[in-house]
Amino acid sequence: xDQKNRITLAEVAMAAGVSKMTxxxxxxxxxxxxxxxxxxxxxAASEIGYVGNHLASSxxxxxxxxxxxxxxxxxxxVFAEVLAGIAQGIEGSGLQPVFGVTDYDLxxxxxxxxxxxxxxxxxxxxxGLDQSGDARRLLENAKVPVVQIxxxxxxxxxxxxxxxxxxxxxxxxxALLANGRKRFGYVGCGLxxxxxxxxxxxxxxxALSRAGMAFETTRIAGGLSTVKAGRELTVQxxxxxxxxxxxxFSNDDLAGGGAFHCISAGLSVPDKLILAGxxxxxxxxxxxxxxxxxxxxxxxxxxxxxxxxxxxxRGDKAETRKRIEFQPTxxxxx
Amino acid sequence: xDQKNRITLAEVAMAAGVSKMTxxxxxxxxxxxxxxxxxxxxxAASEIGYVGNHLASSxxxxxxxxxxxxxxxxxxxVFAEVLAGIAQGIEGSGLQPVFGVTDYDLxxxxxxxxxxxxxxxxxxxxxGLDQSGDARRLLENAKVPVVQIxxxxxxxxxxxxxxxxxxxxxxxxxALLANGRKRFGYVGCGLxxxxxxxxxxxxxxxALSRAGMAFETTRIAGGLSTVKAGRELTVQxxxxxxxxxxxxFSNDDLAGGGAFHCISAGLSVPDKLILAGxxxxxxxxxxxxxxxxxxxxxxxxxxxxxxxxxxxxRGDKAETRKRIEFQPTxxxxx
DNA sequence: GCTGGTATCGATACCGGTATCGATACCGGT
DNA sequence: ACCGGTATCGATACCGGTATCGATACCAGC
Numbered sequence: 044x045d046q047k048n049r050i051t052l053a054e055v056a057m058a059a060g061v062s063k064m065t066x067x068x069x070x071x072x073x074x075x076x077x078x079x080x081x082x083x084x085x086x087a088a089s090e091i092g093y094v095g096n097h098l099a100s101s102x103x104x105x106x107x108x109x110x111x112x113x114x115x116x117x118x119x120x121v122f123a124e125v126l127a128g129i130a131q132g133i134e135g136s137g138l139q140p141v142f143g144v145t146d147y148d149l150x151x152x153x154x155x156x157x158x159x160x161x162x163x164x165x166x167x168x169x170x171g172l173d174q175s176g177d178a179r180r181l182l183e184n185a186k187v188p189v190v191q192i193x194x195x196x197x198x199x200x201x202x203x204x205x206x207x208x209x210x211x212x213x214x215x216x217x218a219l220l221a222n223g224r225k226r227f228g229y230v231g232c233g234l235x236x237x238x239x240x241x242x243x244x245x246x247x248x249x250a251l252s253r254a255g256m257a258f259e260t261t262r263i264a265g266g267l268s269t270v271k272a273g274r275e276l277t278v279q280x281x282x283x284x285x286x287x288x289x290x291x292f293s294n295d296d297l298a299g300g301g302a303f304h305c306i307s308a309g310l311s312v313p314d315k316l317i318l319a320g321x322x323x324x325x326x327x328x329x330x331x332x333x334x335x336x337x338x339x340x341x342x343x344x345x346x347x348x349x350x351x352x353x354x355x356x357r358g359d360k361a362e363t364r365k366r367i368e369f370q371p372t373x374x375x376x377x
Numbered sequence: 378x379d380q381k382n383r384i385t386l387a388e389v390a391m392a393a394g395v396s397k398m399t400x401x402x403x404x405x406x407x408x409x410x411x412x413x414x415x416x417x418x419x420x421a422a423s424e425i426g427y428v429g430n431h432l433a434s435s436x437x438x439x440x441x442x443x444x445x446x447x448x449x450x451x452x453x454x455v456f457a458e459v460l461a462g463i464a465q466g467i468e469g470s471g472l473q474p475v476f477g478v479t480d481y482d483l484x485x486x487x488x489x490x491x492x493x494x495x496x497x498x499x500x501x502x503x504x505g506l507d508q509s510g511d512a513r514r515l516l517e518n519a520k521v522p523v524v525q526i527x528x529x530x531x532x533x534x535x536x537x538x539x540x541x542x543x544x545x546x547x548x549x550x551x552a553l554l555a556n557g558r559k560r561f562g563y564v565g566c567g568l569x570x571x572x573x574x575x576x577x578x579x580x581x582x583x584a585l586s587r588a589g590m591a592f593e594t595t596r597i598a599g600g601l602s603t604v605k606a607g608r609e610l611t612v613q614x615x616x617x618x619x620x621x622x623x624x625x626f627s628n629d630d631l632a633g634g635g636a637f638h639c640i641s642a643g644l645s646v647p648d649k650l651i652l653a654g655x656x657x658x659x660x661x662x663x664x665x666x667x668x669x670x671x672x673x674x675x676x677x678x679x680x681x682x683x684x685x686x687x688x689x690x691r692g693d694k695a696e697t698r699k700r701i702e703f704q705p706t707x708x709x710x711x
Numbered sequence: 712g713c714t715g716g717t718a719t720c721g722a723t724a725c726c727g728g729t730a731t732c733g734a735t736a737c738c739g740g741t
Numbered sequence: 742a743c744c745g746g747t748a749t750c751g752a753t754a755c756c757g758g759t760a761t762c763g764a765t766a767c768c769a770g771c
Contacts, residue, residue, distance in 0.1 A: 049497075049520060052727065053728095062751045062752080063727090065750060065751070067728070075750075077748080094494050094495050095728090096495055096726090097728095098432055098435050098726085099728035100727080100728050100729070102432040102757065102758085103729045103756050117458070117461035119457075123460075126451050127452050130478045140476060142464075143473065144461065144464045161429045161430055163430060163431075181428075270659055270660040296660075303664060326630075326633065326634075328605060329633075385756095387757080395720080395721085396721045398721055398722085407759095408719095409718075411720090414720085429757095429758090434759070436727065436759095437757080438760090439759095
C-alpha cells in the first residue's frame with residue numbers, strides 16, 4: 044500500500060525529454076535552463092502530478108527546510124500563540140515547523156531536542172534558557188542556529204528572544220505597591236517545573252522585600268495552571284486570609300479563576316482586593332471585573348524567533364547570538 | 378558554519394571497529410548482531426556523540442517518521458489541544474509531528490497538504506472533511522494513511538475521527554427547547570470559512586424549524602471568535618432584541634464574552650436568558666454564571682487519530698477507512 | 712572429515728534528490 | 742576561419758542511512 048509508485052523527478056525529466064538535472068533546475072528555478080525547457084518541465088510535472096521529495100532534497104542539500112520547535116505544553120494557549128507567531132514568521136519561506144512537547148520534563152526535553160536535531164533542521168526554537176546539561180551541550184554542539192525564546196534570565200546558547208520574567212515580577216510588584224497594596228498573597232501552580240513562573244514569583248518577592256514587605260501567605264499547588272485551579276486556590280487562600288488586598292497569580296488562567304470566585308462571592312475587585320495575573324490573555328480585557336496583568340508579546344516573540352532562523356539560514360552572520368528583548372507592559376486595570 | 382563535521386554512522390562504525398551495517402543494526406536494535414558488538418557500538422556512539430540522521434534513514438527506508446498535522450488556526454485552544462492529544466498519542470513511537478496552519482484558507486490548505494506530502498510522512502492528520510477539489514485529490518492519491526478529524530458530516534478520504542457538528546447543533550437546540558426557551562438569537566464569527574461552526578448553526582436552525590420556530594435574530598461577524606468579539610456582539614444583539622431568552626453562540630469563546638456582558642449588565646443568567654456555546658472549554662465550569670455548552674473530546678480525537686496513523690504505519694489494514702465517532706455531551710448548566 | 716544449519720558480519724546497491732564540472736552549441740569579433 | 746565567451750545541458754559523485762544477499766565462522770551430527 045506504500046508508495047511503490049511515487050512519481051520521481053526522473054519520471055518528470057523523462058516525460059519532459061530532459062535530464063534529471065535539468066528538471067531539477069527547472070523546478071527549483073535555479074539558473075542555467077532555457078525558457079523552453081522550464082516550461083516543458085513544469086508542464087510535465089503538473090501533468091503527471093509530481094510532488095517532490097523533501098527528504099531527498101534535504102539530505103542532498105545538507106540542510107532541511109524543517110524548523111524544530113520545542114514547547115513545554117500544548118494545553119496552554121500561550122505556546123499555541125507562539126507557534127502561531129512562528130508559523131506566521133516563516134510563511135512563504137518554504138520552511139515547515141516540527142514541534143515537540145516536553146510537558147515541563149527535562150528528560151523529555153532532552154529527547155525531543157535530540158530527535159529534532161536528527162532532522163538536520165534549518166534551525167531550532169526552544170522554549171526557555173534552562174535545559175539540562177546534556178540538552179544544553181546538544182544545543183551548543185548543534186551546527187544549526189538555535190533560538191531560545193520566552194526568557195532572558197540566564198545565558199543563552201546562541202540567539203534568544205523574549206523578556207525577563209524576574210524583571211516582570213519586580214515591575215508588577217512595584218506597580219501594585221505604588222497602587223497602595225499592603226497585604227499580598229501568592230497563588231501558583233507547577234512552580235517546580237515552570238521555571239519562568241518561578242522567576243516571576245521570585246522577582247515579585249524580591250521587590251516586596253526591598254519594600255520591607257513579604258507575601259503574607261502563598262498557595263502553591265502542583266499540576267497545570269487552569270482557571271478551575273485558580274478559582275479553587277483563591278477560595279482556599281481567602282478562607283485562610285480574608286484580609287488580603289492583593290493576590291499575585293502565576294498567570295492569567297489562575298487569576299481569571301480568582302476573578303470568577305470574587306464575582307461569585309461578591310468581593311469588591313479591584314477596590315478591596317486586586318488580582319494580578321500574567322500574560323494579558325485575550326479574555327482578560329473582557330472580564331466583568333478588572334484584573335491586573337502583564338501583557339506579553341507571545342506572537343511577536345515567535346515571529347522574531349522565526350525571523351532569526353530565517354536570517355541564519357540565509358547565512359546572515361548578524362543573526363547569530365542576537366538577543367531580542369521584549370518588554371511586557373503592565374496593565375493594572377484600575 | 379554548517380555541519381561540515383556532523384558525526385556519521387560511518388564514524389561510529391570505525392570507532393567501534395565494525396562496518397557501517399553492523400553499527401546501523403546495533404543502534405536500531407535490529408537482529409543479527411552479537412551482544413559484544415552491540416555494546417561496542419552503543420559505547421562508541423555515545424562517546425563521540427552520534428545523533429543520527431532521520432533524513433537519511435527516512436529516505437532509505439521509504440517512509441519517514443514524520444506525521445503531518447493540518448489545522449486551521451493556532452490561536453484557538455481547541456486545535457492546540459488536538460495537537461496535544463496527537464503528541465500524547467504518538468508518545469514513545471518515535472514519530473514526530475509536523476504541522477501546518479491554514480488560517481481557514483482553502484488555497485493555503487492545499488499548499489500545506491502538498492508540502493506535507495513531500496515529506497513522505499507516516500501519516501497525515503487533516504482538520505475537517507471539506508477541502509478543495511485539488512487538495513482532496515492530493516489526499517486521495519497520497520500513498521499514506523490520511524485521517525480527517527473534528528468532523529463527520531461528509532465523505533472522508535480515508536479514516537476519520539470526530540463528531541457531527543450538524544447533529545451537535547440539533548441536540549443543543551432540542552435541549553434548549555426542552556428547557557422551555559422560546560426566543561432564540563444567534564451570534565457567530567467567521568462562518569464563511571469555519572465550515573464546522575456553520576454546520577452547527579444550520580443543525581440548530583433546522584431543529585428550531587422542525588419545532589415551528591426560528592432564530593429571531595442573528596448576528597454574524599467576520600474575523601476570529603474571541604471573548605472580546607463575543608462580548609461586543611452580545612451587547613449589540615441584546616440592544617436590538619432585549620427580549621431574547623436564549624442565545625446560541627458559535628463557540629465557548631463567544632459565549633464566555635456574552636456571559637461577561639450579562640454579569641456586568643446584571644442580567645439573570647440562565648434564568649431569564651440562557652447562553653449556549655460549544656466545546657466545553659476549561660473555563661466554562663468555573664464561570665460565575667452557568668452557561669450551556671457541548672463538551673467535545675478534542676484531546677481524545679487527536680489521540681485516536683494518532684493511533685490510527687500508528688496502526689496503519691504498522692501495516693494494520695483494519696485502520697484504513699476506520700471511522701471513529703465521538704459524541705459531544707450537552708451540559709445545559711442549569 | 713564432511714555436511715547442513717545457525718549466527719554474525721560486510722560489500723554493494725539503492726532511496727531521490729542536488730552540486731560539480733566538463734561537454735556542447737552558438738555567438739560576435741578579428 | 743579561428744578564438745574566447747556565454748548559455749545550456751547532462752554524467753557522475755555524492756548526502757547518510759538501510760535492504761539485500763552472499764561470505765565466513767562455528768557447531769552438532771553422522
